[in-house]
Amino acid sequence: MSAVAVEAGVHRAALYRRWPTLAALRFELQTSASVPPDLPDQGSIRDDLVAAVTFLVESMSADDPELTADQIATMIRDRPFAEEVWRRRWRPDRAAVLPIWERAVARGEVRDDVDGATVLDDLVAVCLFRVHLAHDPPDAAAIASIVDRLLDGVRN
Secondary structure, eight states: OHHHHHHHTSOHHHHHHHOSSHHHHHHHHOOOOSSOSOOOOOSSHHHHHHHHHHHHHHHHHHSOHHHHHHHHHHHHHOHHHHHHHIIIIIHHHHHHHHHHHHHHHHHTSBOTTSOHHHHHHHHHHHHHIIIIISSOOOOHHHHHHHHHHHHHTTBO
16 A cells, blocks of 8 residues: 555555555456446357356456455455445446346246346356366356356256
8 A cells, every 4th residue: 555655646544545455445446347348149048148257257367366366355354345346346247247147038048036146146156266266267168068057957
């Protein structure tokens, strides 16, 4: 925080008033999106999810591991920070991808009694584990397999 304050020409106290932790400041500066700007309908939930998960894995893989580790660790320790990340980043990202699920329900591809937001959270969790914890980002074949296994449990 000291180096940031010097670079910004402000006192450290000014930084801490706005960003109480380094993780909070790093979150504010994080610019990479985990959702593609356009999610075109490719005709099937499988193809739509493979495209979205591929983008997610590429985005996660490009993140600075130190920043990601700091953010996740801070989320574990600091519930208000975690809630802020959820409110400002993860919920909007999930909402941007949810139309994929809604189209699939409308087409009759998936059961309408399954919560699509939870299914999307499950996909993100697998990606987070593979990319950041196992250090084994899935390739195209593995992404397709992950999506297929998930869809097996929700298809009509």
